[in-house]
Amino acid sequence: MALTLTSELDAVNIMLGTIGESPISSLDAATGVVDAVTAQQILKEVLIQVQEEGWHFNTETNFTLTPTADTGEIFLPANCIEVDTMGNDRQIDVAVRGRRLYDRIEHTFVFTETLSCDMTLLLEFEDLPQAARHYISIRAARVFQQRVIGSDTLGNFSARDEAMARTALQRYEAKTADHNILTGNYDVMRIIDR
DSSP: OOOOOOOHHHHHHHHHHHTTOOOOSOSGGGGGOHHHHHHHHHHHHHHHHHHHTOOGGGEEEEEEEOOOTTTOBOBOOTTEEEEEEOGGGTTSOEEEETTEEEETTTTBSBOSSOEEEEEEEOOOGGGSOHHHHHHHHHHHHHHHHHHHTOOHHHHHHHHHHHHHHHHHHHHHHHHHSOOOTTTSOHHHHHHHTO
16 A cells, blocks of 8 residues: 555545544545535635644745736735735735735725735645644544534544644644744844844
8 A cells, every 4th residue: 555645535534533434435425424524614624724824835935916007906816815015015014805905004905016925825735745734634633523523532532633743743844944033033134134
């Protein structure tokens, strides 16, 4: 048996296993099984919750956003959940409103120049690194079990597994994000560069 990354189907089957349900053979087969449909919905919910934290793997740094030529509006990608200006554009206070960027100081959607930003994006399950897939699967399994069965005993086992999976994800983040207190923080760099 070849080892592969955790798939969305694997995650749903892990979730079903926590309540003693039989695994499904495909995500299409889930439509006829109420618990499998519920598992998919909870998996999507947890997938979004975890990515909202903003990890190295779903954050674009120093991304240039360009206003449209005709209206001057900046439209964001459909999977963008957070934007923050950076560098020389840091003084521009922006907010996400719908799919557009809004200038909170000037009270307008119109921008005259490009902006340098950091963006947090929602990625599909299959686009995540394995550590994130595993953590999301285990967390979703705990949430699923709590909502469907509500067993404190099973919840305690799942909570321990979830804590270990989160630790593995944080270890992955620490290894791959290249965090540096001196060069990875804009405020510190501004002080150093005086």
